[in-house]
Amino acid sequence: MSNETTIPNHPEEDLIHHQPEWFRKALAEAGEDRFVTSEGSRVHYRFWPARQKNRPGLVFVHGNGAxxxxxxFIAPLLTAxxxxxxxxxxxxxxxxxxxxxxxxxxxxxxxxxxxxADLGPKPVIVGHSFGGFVTHITGGLYGHRLGGIMLCDFRVCPAERAMEWFLNDPPRRATRIYPDFETALGRFRLAPLQDCANRFILDYIGRHSLIEVKKGDNRGRGPAEESGWTWxxxxxAFEGLAMGSDHGNIYTTMPCKVAGIYGAESKDYDPETIAYMKEARPGTPVFTIPHAQHHIMLDQPLAFASAVHALMxxxxxxGALAATEAEKVCTAAE
Incomplete structure (x- = not known):
């Protein structure tokens, strides 16, 4: 995610610039790039196979602009x-x-x-922020075919407290084109804004957030008058996008497992909403990751991966990730 506004960071001595060993080992287990078509457009995803055969699976869904x-660096921590x-x-x-x-x-x-993506008969969806919102909608539409969904720093509100994130936004503008890669990378910011001590993670995701454009390209929805790099x-994408006020009903009637994972220091951690989510679906795990803000997987990547693994x-x-006997019969008939 990019944003032109600056934010105070940790003192320089508190920032972690070097890549720790676990991070380097995770990146060495490179994912395979794949594409699938949905409603006429190509959707890209990356895939990491489990080290054992016939294992269940999950798909991570990122947030706004990510x-x-x-x-x-999270996926390889789970492939065992x-x-x-x-x-x-x-x-x-x-x-x-x-x-x-x-x-x-x-x-x-x-x-x-x-x-x-070879994720087994009942895959799990793990969605962060905006990705949590659309994961929630996915659960409402496809929950009978899913093992569960995990909502990461996305709050489910009843109809009377429903929020629209985009409908009242000012008109959207084309993304800015920077003259060179390093200048563009220097403008990378998290949105919503927060500091992050793990600078080595920000450096990594920032470098993969940019694309080179040539003069005349319309990557930013308008012919570029210059060449360079942009987001x-x-x-x-979000112009006029409606979120809806039916999230509470979708949540309570979801025909699969549900869990909520929140950063203990996140601005999206709202005790009133969390209490509603626990009451609306008794027995549903809704919990926090200590010392994490909104971007949980950046602030506390190892704890985040451990939480996902524990839920899986x-x-x-x-038995939620295995096909029922009726589903096995239907699959065999097909």
Missing amino acids: HARWFD DYNVASMDLPGMGDSEWRTDYTRETYAHAIAAVAFD KFDPF STWEAE
């Missing part, structure tokens, strides 16, 4: 037990841009990846 490679995919939502990363976007557009794309997301292990033990 991309699949935000999970390049699970197949893992990480996708670019339509209009972001290396997925194609569209002329129209709806919450269902994103949900269908998520489902296309989940059912294409990979479609700046008009629990749901697998409960």
